[in-house]
Amino acid sequence: MSDFTRDEIHRLALLARLEFTDEQADAFAQQLTQILHYVETLNGLDTTGVEPTSHALALHSVMRDDEPRPSLSNAEALANAPEQEAGCFRVPPIIQEL
Amino acid sequence: MTDAPAYATLKELQRSLEAGECSSRELTQALLDRIEALDGKLGAFLRVTPDEALQQADAADAARRQGRRSPLLGIPLGLKDILCTRGVATTCASRILRDFIPPYDATAVARLRQAGAVFLGKLNMDEFAMGSSCEFSAWQPTRNPWDPTRIPGGSSGGSAAAVAAGFCPATLGTDTGGSIRQPAALCGVVGLKPTYGRVSRYGLIAFASSLDQIGPFARTVEDCALLLNAIAAQDPLDSTSAPVATSDYTECLGREIRGLRVGLPREYFIDGMEPAVEAAVRRAVADLAAQGAEIVEISLPHTEYAVAVYYICATAEASSNLARYDGAHYGYRAAGTRNIIEMYSRSRTEGFGEEVKRRIMLGTYVLSAGFYDAYYSKALKVRTLITRDFAEAFRQVDVIATPTTPGVAFRIGEKLDDPLQMYLSDIFTISANLAGIPGLSLPCGFTAEGLPIGLQLLAPAFEEARLLQVAHAYEQSHDWWRRRPELA
Numbered sequence: 293m294s295d296f297t298r299d300e301i302h303r304l305a306l307l308a309r310l311e312f313t314d315e316q317a318d319a320f321a322q323q324l325t326q327i328l329h330y331v332e333t334l335n336g337l338d339t340t341g342v343e344p345t346s347h348a349l350a351l352h353s354v355m356r357d358d359e360p361r362p363s364l365s366n367a368e369a370l371a372n373a374p375e376q377e378a379g380c381f382r383v384p385p386i387i388q389e390l
Numbered sequence: 391m392t393d394a395p396a397y398a399t400l401k402e403l404q405r406s407l408e409a410g411e412c413s414s415r416e417l418t419q420a421l422l423d424r425i426e427a428l429d430g431k432l433g434a435f436l437r438v439t440p441d442e443a444l445q446q447a448d449a450a451d452a453a454r455r456q457g458r459r460s461p462l463l464g465i466p467l468g469l470k471d472i473l474c475t476r477g478v479a480t481t482c483a484s485r486i487l488r489d490f491i492p493p494y495d496a497t498a499v500a501r502l503r504q505a506g507a508v509f510l511g512k513l514n515m516d517e518f519a520m521g522s523s524c525e526f527s528a529w530q531p532t533r534n535p536w537d538p539t540r541i542p543g544g545s546s547g548g549s550a551a552a553v554a555a556g557f558c559p560a561t562l563g564t565d566t567g568g569s570i571r572q573p574a575a576l577c578g579v580v581g582l583k584p585t586y587g588r589v590s591r592y593g594l595i596a597f598a599s600s601l602d603q604i605g606p607f608a609r610t611v612e613d614c615a616l617l618l619n620a621i622a623a624q625d626p627l628d629s630t631s632a633p634v635a636t637s638d639y640t641e642c643l644g645r646e647i648r649g650l651r652v653g654l655p656r657e658y659f660i661d662g663m664e665p666a667v668e669a670a671v672r673r674a675v676a677d678l679a680a681q682g683a684e685i686v687e688i689s690l691p692h693t694e695y696a697v698a699v700y701y702i703c704a705t706a707e708a709s710s711n712l713a714r715y716d717g718a719h720y721g722y723r724a725a726g727t728r729n730i731i732e733m734y735s736r737s738r739t740e741g742f743g744e745e746v747k748r749r750i751m752l753g754t755y756v757l758s759a760g761f762y763d764a765y766y767s768k769a770l771k772v773r774t775l776i777t778r779d780f781a782e783a784f785r786q787v788d789v790i791a792t793p794t795t796p797g798v799a800f801r802i803g804e805k806l807d808d809p810l811q812m813y814l815s816d817i818f819t820i821s822a823n824l825a826g827i828p829g830l831s832l833p834c835g836f837t838a839e840g841l842p843i844g845l846q847l848l849a850p851a852f853e854e855a856r857l858l859q860v861a862h863a864y865e866q867s868h869d870w871w872r873r874r875p876e877l878a
Contacts, residue, residue, distance in 0.1 A: 301751070308709065308754040309716070309734040310747055323809055324752060330810055331698040334768050337775070344770030345777055347600045347630075348586045348826020349851070354629040368493045372720035383718050386730045 496593025575844020
């Protein structure tokens with residue numbers, strides 16, 4: 293594994309919807325490189341034929357009957373909204389004219 | 391202000407309330423006064439809610455007069471700020487949830503509320519439970535009551551410090567990689583992480599959903615059992631809560647441990663451990679042997695890989711879980727953004743702290759195209775090997791005993807600039823989360839400077855009763871739990 297570069301941090305930040313200054317990106321590149329080198333100790337372990345565990349319990353999907361139940365009112369659902377209008381969440385433009 | 395209710399156990403408070411020696415209002419007021427007088431120096435609470443607490447206390451007193459009886463009726467408790475409380479701000483110690491007022495209670499909170507408990511307020515933690523020292527709270531550090539220049543542990547540092555400081559007999563915290571057991575050890579109290587699925591996660595703000603679990607802190611094992619009784623149950627609102635019967639977890643207390651097999655994993659006694667910690671844990675194991683337990687040396691061969699597996703699985707899950715903080719529906723939104731992508735990015739950039747960003751970035755990386763197999767899939771396979779280690783060990787022994795942490799509470803700032811060193815302080819607690827098994831930490835001694843040391847006990851899934859039985863047997867043969875920090 294190669295070390296993280298500043299550009300890779302910026303590319304990854306875009307995927308994660310985060311922004312960093314070049315200085316912050318350099319610090320993250322150094323720290324994440326160090327952490328990744330550490331987790332790469334796993335590569336020394338033979339896991340051929342081992343099933344992955346994504347969950348500690350052997351769980352099966354659980355379904356309930358699809359029946360209407362009481363839920364939050366419109367006002368309750370909007371109570372924490374940063375901005376609202378006409379009973380809806382208000383956000384900046386999603387599709388913009390070029 | 392008297393010292394009397396401060397260090398009374400939950401069980402003792404129960405008896406006083408029952409005998410009419412005090413009311414819940416008097417008790418609640420005394421603890422609120424103590425918090426007011428002393429928490430300025432410690433910072434355990436993010437928010438104290440005296441009005442709500444006194445209302446709940448009055449309601450509990452009225453219910454008692456009308457003949458209602460319940461083990462937690464009128465008992466003051468504290469809640470980690472990761473647990474949703476209806477109508478009371480819940481920030482997860484993050485700027486991004488600064489003004490968030492949940493419209494509902496977490497199931498664990500609702501169950502305590504139904505049992506008549508009184509909530510004193512919300513407790514400090516590392517932001518989104520990501521940290522081992524409480525230094526990553528967006529709002530304030532919490533100081534260790536035994537030495538205010540030191541950290542209380544994390545992420546549930548406020549929950550542990552509040553109990554150690556005598557602010558309340560018990561609290562709830564959460565544990566994703568040790569966040570109950572590590573601060574319990576460093577603050578000299580009892581902390582229990584139940585089996586994954588034992589307690590509903592509904593209303594627990596998610597960090598890593600396959601690892602997170604809610605559990606109690608208290609000064610005694612019995613008090614932890616009383617809290618577990620109240621919160622353990624399958625819940626239709628959490629599809630991962632387990633369809634496994636619960637029992638009265640106080641019933642096993644007092645049973646002798648003669649003949650029980652206690653495993654000592656050789657991988658948990660390592661170079662670099664503080665000698666005082668190793669010595670105290672070995673003495674504790676000798677005490678269990680003196681009570682008739684059989685000590686068996688065992689091996690958990692994949693232990694050295696646990697931290698690496700954890701920092702892949704937990705960050706991957708966190709990067710997905712925290713994608714919901716987008717500034718659209720609730721939480722912080724950056725001002726003056728011109729389009730939706732900018733709103734997402736700026737709200738998250740301004741709202742999350744550095745450690746949270748570090749983990750989101752790592753999680754995004756290990757899940758990204760081209761790296762998924764090399765990191766995430768690989769980690770899940772090693773998680774299987776770690777789980778098998780425990781299955782194998784529990785064929786030979788009934789419980790496993792280890793140190794909870796390799797060292798005692800470190801100084802504030804000591805590991806702040808070295809994320810990897812901070813992660814490695816959870817080296818003994820992480821495996822239990824990966825395997826889903828229950829774990830408990832209880833005090834087993836103090837260093838020469840008076841810092842607490844924790845003994846960790848681990849049991850097979852859903853064997854909390856056995857864990858509590860062994861912990862109680864040890865606790866009763868010592869008076870570590872009676873020691874109190876000197877608070878200025």
